[in-house]
Amino acid sequence: MTAAPILPGVARVLTDLPDGTTLTADVVVVGTGAGGGAVAGELARGGLDVVMVEAGGPLGSTRPGAHIRNAFPAESQLETRYGPEVWSSLVPFAGGTERFGDMRGALAIHSVGGMLSYWSHMCPSPDPDTEAEPAISRSALQELLPRALRLLWANLDIEASGARQQRVMDAVRKPFGDLPAGREVQQLPVAMQRTASGEIEFAGLDALLTPDGCDSATTVRIVAGYPVREIDPGPSSGAGATVTAASASGSRVVRVQAAVVVLAAGALGTPQLLHASGIRPQALGRYLTDHTQMVSRVKLRDDLLEGTPEDDPTFSVWIPASSSRAMHTQISRGWITSSPVLGGLPSWQTADIGQFTGVDPNPENRVSFDSDHVDGFGLPRVSVEFTLSQADRDRAAAMFADHYRVAETIADFRYALEASAMPAGTSLHLMGTHRMGSRDDGTSVADSVGRVWGYDNLYVAGNGLISTRNAGNPTTNTVALGLRTADAILGRATP
Ligand SMILES: Cc1cc2nc3c(=O)[nH]c(=O)nc-3n(C[C@H](O)[C@H](O)[C@H](O)COP(=O)(O)OP(=O)(O)OC[C@H]3O[C@@H](n4cnc5c(N)ncnc54)[C@H](O)[C@@H]3O)c2cc1C
Structure with a gap:
């Protein structure tokens, strides 16, 4: 097993775990992008023991979880170093070789920090009048957005x-x-x-995981290079849930047992994992929106x-x-x-x-899954249907x-x-595929704290949770919603 520090005392990256390893934690978070990072960091600051599981490996060029631009921060390096590094890291989802026909611009980044290790750092907040989540009160959002901005070093x-x-x-x-x-x-x-x-x-994942002036933050463990293949929420009390991941070759299997599971594997990966695990609400993968x-x-x-x-x-x-x-x-x-x-x-x-x-949320714009063909993660292959x-x-x-x-x-x-x-898809802002709602009426996957309808201990986070038509870069919003999910898991009030 290799353990590389991400932030001393805050997070550790675990790679090459032996086959059959079982870890236990209070909460397991799948995916280390903005959604997963927001939830995991807040839970750790709240004193919970958190394990994150990430399909991609740690980045070699810089401290894992830190933004790659820290290696070449000068304005003169934007086009010469930073841009080429971003382009070369954007890949078809889950090791696919082809782009989606209806969404040729949709690409992914699979590494510790997800897209947050490469993003362009723009932090607009959604318009409270036209873009805010209908399931959340205006005052609650007004409290969450400044918290998100502060964590992102905005x-x-x-x-x-x-x-x-x-x-x-x-x-x-x-x-x-x-x-x-x-x-x-x-x-x-x-x-x-x-x-x-x-x-x-x-700011990258490291910003979201920092103790932020809190003494009680525990060390987050990040299992890297292990695509999760299945989740079993199990009973809602105790360490009843199991997340099963396998190394890229499939030869080493790792399990994490926890009381609560948070899926934050991106707007394509999260519905894919729910589908693969037999959890298939009517709205799953539908209402795909873009910019x-x-x-x-x-x-x-x-x-x-x-x-x-x-x-x-x-x-x-x-x-x-x-x-x-x-x-x-x-x-x-x-x-x-x-x-x-x-x-x-x-x-x-x-x-x-x-x-x-x-783009207006439309149930016909959707992600679907082909159980007869698996992708590089060993999961049902994803395809996209999308028209304006x-x-x-x-x-x-x-x-x-x-x-x-x-x-x-x-x-x-x-x-x-x-x-x-x-x-379509070039914005890298895919949203809506596991959207939140105020009622379990078939048009949403989760409630207003990201809890999957019908489950006490299964949550979703990330851009896919956003339900609205909106126009601004979504990460500040996603981090704000992730903090709300963490508040709910920690038993704090979520008006
Ligand atoms: C070049 C670039 C510039 C951007 N600029 C901006 C900007 O200026 N402002 C802004 O707001 N947004 C920007 N974004 C978008 C921003 O980065 C995303 O909104 C945000 O990071 C999405 O977070 P997420 O958690 O939803 O998904 P992701 O960041 O995609 O994270 C999901 C993670 O889950 C992992 N995963 C997937 N499947 C599995 C599995 N089965 N098992 C384990 N792990 C899995 C993935 O490898 C990935 O690391 C930019 C993105 C890029 C790439």
């Missing part, structure tokens, strides 16, 4: 003083000045912090760049989704590889405009027109506006 200070930050935000505010209170053009929080030695550090996405790179106008100091921090400007705009807009320095037209420019002179708009309705297309068309308006506020049109409409 930060405004580092970029606030930047020359480009201020000028780009002022330029965008002019034509987009008339927006609902709280959803005006503003700085977008970014999941990063400055360390005691002055370096910038980006239709459009991105472009522009050269910033000269007046926005004039006198920009060499150490200017990066910038993140946000036009939030709201009742008057069913789309999310972010303007930042991204990691897309330089384009042929703009590629000759120093990349700090450019900005990436990213826009998402929502006319209303979804109308929103996408409005976003295309809006994209040009946003570009006009900041772009030097002597250079190209290189815009791409991305294939």
Whole structure:
């Protein structure tokens, strides 16, 4: 057995466990992305013994669970180091060799930290009027979202003083000045912090597992490189549940026994595991939603760049989704590889405009499972059926027109506006496949704390729990919902 520290005293990664190993814990969490990390960290801070099981292995390039960008944090490395590393790590789900026909952009990351080791750190919160979960009270969400943002190190200070930050935000505010209170053009929080030695550090799984000023946090154990093949919730009291995982070759089997199971294996992996374990609520895998996405790179106008100091921090400007705009807009320095037209420019002179708009939850948009063929995890192979309705297309068309308006506020049109409409799934924001609801009426898989209908000790977490049409990057929301799930398991009030 190999044990590598993730954070000394906070989490340990266990690999190469001997065949037949059985671990016991209070709670077993399957999957180490944002959903699993949020639940596991909060439970550990609440004093529970938690084992996480992850299909992927620990990352070699950096401390397991830390964000890969910490190895190359400079703005000048965004396109040269960070972007290529992200592209090479995105793989078809569960070791498949083909992309989904209806969702060619849907890819996965299988490693300790899941997508949270690679994400772009943007932390928008959902619009309380149009995007909040109907099953949760507004006041409860208003308490959960700041907790999630704090855990994710969501930060405004580092970029606030930047020359480009201020000028780009002022330029965008002019034509987009008339927006609902709280959803005006503003700085977008970014999941990063400055360390005691002055370096910038980006949040990954490590941020979610930190003790966060709590003395009682126990050490989370992470079993890595073992896809879970089956869960048996068993009786709801005592260590009655069993999670069975097998090494990639299938030659070594590991079991974890616990009182409570939390499935957080991603929007594809969680319904797949429930299905494989014979737990098949009517809504399982259905209501798959996504964000239709459009991105472009522009050269910033000269007046926005004039006198920009060499150490200017990066910038993140946000036009939030709201009742008057069913789309999310972010303007930042991204990691897309330089384009042929703009590629000759120093990349700090450019900005990436990213826009998402929502897809209505529709039971016909779904993940299905082929029990006759297994994938690289030894589980029924996943396929996706997904089409946009006319209303979804109308929103996408409005976003295309809006994209040009946003570009006009900041772009030097002597250079190209290189815009791409991305294939479905490219947002990497798949949602809804194990959605929450307020009633067990066949349209949801779990209740408002993520507990699977009909089970006392089986919970689901991650983007798949989100039930709404929404437009913003989902991780802050997913972490907030994960904290609520942990609160419920810890017996705290969940209004
Ligand atoms: C390049 C990139 C940029 C992004 N940028 C942003 C951003 O700026 N803002 C934002 O909000 N979001 C962003 N995201 C999305 C964000 O990372 C996800 O929303 C979030 O991490 C999803 O968390 P999750 O827990 O639902 O799923 P995942 O992160 O996919 O975690 C699921 C984990 O479960 C594991 N698993 C699957 N099946 C099994 C099994 N059978 N047994 C054991 N383990 C299993 C997987 O290997 C994976 O590690 C980005 C993602 C990427 C990749």
